[in-house]
Amino acid sequence: MLTRHDKILAIAIILVAILGFVFYTSFSGDEERQNRIVIEAMGEVVQVIPMDQLEPGKEIPITGPLGDSILEMGEDKVRLVDSPCPDHLCVYMGWISRPGEIIVCLPNMVMVRVEGEQEPERDGITR
Amino acid sequence: MSKTKKMVQLSLLVAVGIALHVFEAMLPALNVLPIPGAKLGLANIVTLLTLVFLGYREALGVVLLRSLLASLVAGTFLTTTFYLSFAGALGSGLVMGLLYLFSRGRFSLVGISICGAVAHNVSQLLVAALLIQQAGIFMYLPYLLLFALPTGYFTGLVVRYLLRYSSLGFNTVDKRASYNKSMN
Numbered sequence: 001m002l003t004r005h006d007k008i009l010a011i012a013i014i015l016v017a018i019l020g021f022v023f024y025t026s027f028s029g030d031e032e033r034q035n036r037i038v039i040e041a042m043g044e045v046v047q048v049i050p051m052d053q054l055e056p057g058k059e060i061p062i063t064g065p066l067g068d069s070i071l072e073m074g075e076d077k078v079r080l081v082d083s084p085c086p087d088h089l090c091v092y093m094g095w096i097s098r099p100g101e102i103i104v105c106l107p108n109m110v111m112v113r114v115e116g117e118q119e120p121e122r123d124g125i126t127r
Numbered sequence: 128m129s130k131t132k133k134m135v136q137l138s139l140l141v142a143v144g145i146a147l148h149v150f151e152a153m154l155p156a157l158n159v160l161p162i163p164g165a166k167l168g169l170a171n172i173v174t175l176l177t178l179v180f181l182g183y184r185e186a187l188g189v190v191l192l193r194s195l196l197a198s199l200v201a202g203t204f205l206t207t208t209f210y211l212s213f214a215g216a217l218g219s220g221l222v223m224g225l226l227y228l229f230s231r232g233r234f235s236l237v238g239i240s241i242c243g244a245v246a247h248n249v250s251q252l253l254v255a256a257l258l259i260q261q262a263g264i265f266m267y268l269p270y271l272l273l274f275a276l277p278t279g280y281f282t283g284l285v286v287r288y289l290l291r292y293s294s295l296g297f298n299t300v301d302k303r304a305s306y307n308k309s310m311n
Contacts, residue, residue, distance in 0.1 A: 016269075024269070
């Protein structure tokens, strides 16, 4: 059946896997995991807000070429409530909260996105 | 062995490999697991058989052709899936071939198969890391490694029993093959 080297190999693989788990769990602190809101206007990052520092109900203006887009903070989520753009697509986008989600207002050149280490939920898997 | 005969044998092996590859892609059971990318590696059986029957270069050729053609059948040619699959095939083919040539019987076919499964995962993750420009994906490796162990074991066993009960019409020129046979 299995040779001696086979067994050593199997044990080595299990050890490496366990070491990998340990390494990963011990080296990923809370700060890295913390999601944050990144606000960009005219191509530049104007503000980064960690998720836990959001003040629900507070509104902040983001200045773009057309005027101020108004960002509203919620419980671990943000949205644009007003914008000087003609079509208001950014407002209709609604709340965003998960890493990878993004609100873009092209006319006013404003971009709000959620960044984080946490894996975004999968829409689907093909193989 | 005549050239024609060898060509036919290679074609048959590639065909069986494609069939297994596509069949495996249709298996629903593994999609239930929370580990995308983990799979049985049924097509690996063919790679190992080629290695035993025909040799290192042929095995590498069969595994690369299989990956290429199976992607055409599955409709994933030149997509991310294809690159990942191709990298996995190349990595596992190389590692299994080298081990088979140079391990001098220290590893049984099961051990070689497990190494192939691990190499498959590692090379896939390497390419995935290159594609998404993030090395963080390697945190995924431990899960895949734990999964590679039983699947590699399984495919190795399949090959072992295949060899024990049938030479499948191949006259093996390779002495190591008969060695492996007697050892099993």
